[in-house]
Amino acid sequence: MTDFAIFWDWLSFGVRWAHVITGIAWIGSSFYFIALDLGLRQRPGLPKGAYGEEWQVHGGGFYNIQKYLVAPEQMPEHLTWFKWEAYTTWLTGFALLAIIYYAGADLFLIDRNVLDVSAPVAILISLASLGLGWLIYDLLCKSPLGKNDTTLMLVLYAVLVAIAWGYTQLFTGRAAFLHLGAFTATIMSANVFLVIIPNQKIVVADLIAGRTPDAKYGRIAKTRSLHNNYLTLPVLFLMLSNHYPLAFGTQFNWVIASLVFIIGVLIRHYFNTTHARKGNPTWTWLAALVLFIVVIWLSTVPKVLVGEEQAASAGSEMFVASAHFLAVRDTVLGRCSMCHAAEPAYEGIYHAPKGVMLENDAEIAAHAREIYLQAGRSHAMPPGNVTQITPQERALLVTWYEGVGK
Known part of the structure; x- marks a missing residue:
C-alpha cells in the first residue's frame, strides 16, 4: 500500500x-x-496576397515576418503547425x-x-x-x-x-x-x-x-x-x-x-x-x-484579516495561553489530526498533507495562521468537510486567532 x-x-x-x-x-x-x-x-512592395509584415530582433538576429490573410499563391515547402x-x-x-x-x-x-x-x-x-x-x-x-x-x-x-x-x-x-x-x-x-x-x-x-x-x-x-x-x-x-x-x-x-x-x-x-x-x-x-x-x-467579509505581521508578532505561547485554546485544541484534534499526523488515520492518506502535524499544543500553535485561513476564514479544510466541522467551530477558530492578534 x-x-x-x-x-x-x-x-x-x-x-x-x-x-x-x-x-x-x-x-x-x-x-x-x-x-x-x-x-x-503594411508597406508598398509586399508580395502579392501579403497583408503586412513585422520586423523583430531577438537573440542577436533580425526577423522579417510577413502574414497572408488567406494564403500565399503557392504551398510552402515547410509549414510549422x-x-x-x-x-x-x-x-x-x-x-x-x-x-x-x-x-x-x-x-x-x-x-x-x-x-x-x-x-x-x-x-x-x-x-x-x-x-x-x-x-x-x-x-x-x-x-x-x-x-x-x-x-x-x-x-x-x-x-x-x-x-x-x-x-x-x-x-x-x-x-x-x-x-x-x-x-x-x-x-x-x-x-x-x-x-x-x-x-x-x-x-x-x-x-x-x-x-x-x-x-x-x-x-x-x-x-x-x-x-x-x-x-x-x-x-x-x-x-x-x-x-x-x-x-x-x-x-x-x-x-x-x-x-x-x-x-x-x-x-x-x-x-x-x-x-x-x-x-x-x-x-x-x-x-x-x-x-x-x-x-x-x-x-x-464581514471582517478584515488581522495583518500578517501583527499575527506573526504573537508568539506560539500566546496562542496556547488564549482562553479559547482548549476548545480549539479539541476541534483540531477531532476534525484535523486524523490526516495531519505522523501516522494518518484517514483512509487513503499516508503522509500528513504538506508535512503539517497537528497532534499537540505546540504544533497547533505553530500552525495557528494556517488553521485560521484554511478552516476558519475559508472552508478549504477539511476537504469537502469530510469531518463535519460545524460553523460554530469555524467561528471559534476565527475568534481564537484574531483575539491573540489584537
Missing part, C-alpha cells in the same frame, strides 16, 4: 510538471502570435483532474453539505459540464450574436458567471474553481482542435488542389484565437487558486472568480492595445487593481 501511495504521489507530480511545461509552451506561442498579428504593418502545445496542455490537465479530483472524489470533489452525491455521479457531472460548456460556446459563436464581437463577449461573460455560480452549488470550493478553469481551458483547446486547425487544413488543401481558399476560414480562426488570448490569464489564476483558500473557500467565491475574468481581460487589453500601437491604456492597470482590492474585501 505504501509503495502504491508513493507511486501515485510521483505520478501526480510528473503529470503536473508536464502540464506546466506544455501550458507554458501554449501560452507563450499564443501571446507571441497575437502580439505579432497586432504589430503587422502550432497545435500540439494546446492538445498536450489539455490532455495533461485532464489527466491531473482525474488523478486528484476523480480518484480522490470523496476528499477533493464532493462536499456533502453542498450536494450529497456518490463519487461516480459527481464525476459524470464534471465530465458533462466540460462537454456542455463547449457546445454552448460554439453555438453562441455560430449564432447571429457571433457577428458582433462586443455583444458576443458580453453574453459569453454572463455564461461564465452563471457557470461559476453553478459549480459552487455542485462541488467543493476548490473543485469549483478548478472546474471553472477546466471548463474555460476545454473551450480554448476545442477552439484549436475543432475550429482553428481544421480551418487551416481546408486552406492548405485548397492550395494543394490549385483552388483559391475562402477568406472566411482565416477570419473565423482569428476570432477564436483572440478569444483564447483573452481567456488565458483567468485560466492561469483558476488553475493556481487551490493554493489560496481565501479565493475558493469563502462565501463569495463565485463572485471572486467572475471578477478575475474581468481583471484578466483588462490586462490583456493593455498589452494588445500597446502591441497594436494604438495607445497606452494605463487605466486598465488601475481598474484591475481596484477590482483586486474588491476581491480581497469579498474574501474577508
